Amino acid sequence: MRCRQFILRHSPQDAQQDITRLNDFLHQIQVYAIQSARVEAGSWSILVFYEEATPGERSRSSQQPWGKLPEAPLTDEERTVYHRLRAWRARRAQLSGQPAELILNDTLLRTIARRHMSLNAASGLNLYGE
Numbered sequence: 001m002r003c004r005q006f007i008l009r010h011s012p013q014d015a016q017q018d019i020t021r022l023n024d025f026l027h028q029i030q031v032y033a034i035q036s037a038r039v040e041a042g043s044w045s046i047l048v049f050y051e052e053a054t055p056g057e058r059s060r061s062s063q064q065p066w067g068k069l070p071e072a073p074l075t076d077e078e079r080t081v082y083h084r085l086r087a088w089r090a091r092r093a094q095l096s097g098q099p100a101e102l103i104l105n106d107t108l109l110r111t112i113a114r115r116h117m118s119l120n121a122a123s124g125l126n127l128y129g130e
Contacts, residue, residue, distance in 0.1 A: 001032060001049055008044040008102060015099045022046060029053050044102055074113060081113040 004025070008018045029050040039045045074082055086100075086109060093100040104112075 001051060004048050004050070006046040006048065007039075008046060010042040010098065012099055015102060019099075019101065022048075042096070042098060074110065078110075078113045082109055085109045085112060 006018065006022045006025070008015055008022070026048070029048070030053045031048060031050050033049040035047045035049075037045050085104070086106075089100050089103050089109065092103050096103070
């Protein structure tokens, strides 16, 4: 198993470039785990634990974008919670000056909505930093 570190910088322009670089890398490998932590001045450190993907695995990765695994649709109640979480995230992003995806991504928001979790309980999922 190998590990590679990525830094997602604070400014929206830099963050988008860094996210694109990270996603391009993720499409080329077989991911075992990802850990993140907030570091200096609002930047994020992302550790990717991976193995090199075989040619067949690479073609599957390119057909299926990272983080877009098929899943059951949200119920009406879950969809309401999800949209409230997105609005909360947008407000937090605006206040902090960070891209919304650095606060919580859509996959985690759907997980919270499905499990009817508080944000404090969601921190136990250990998918992202603080």
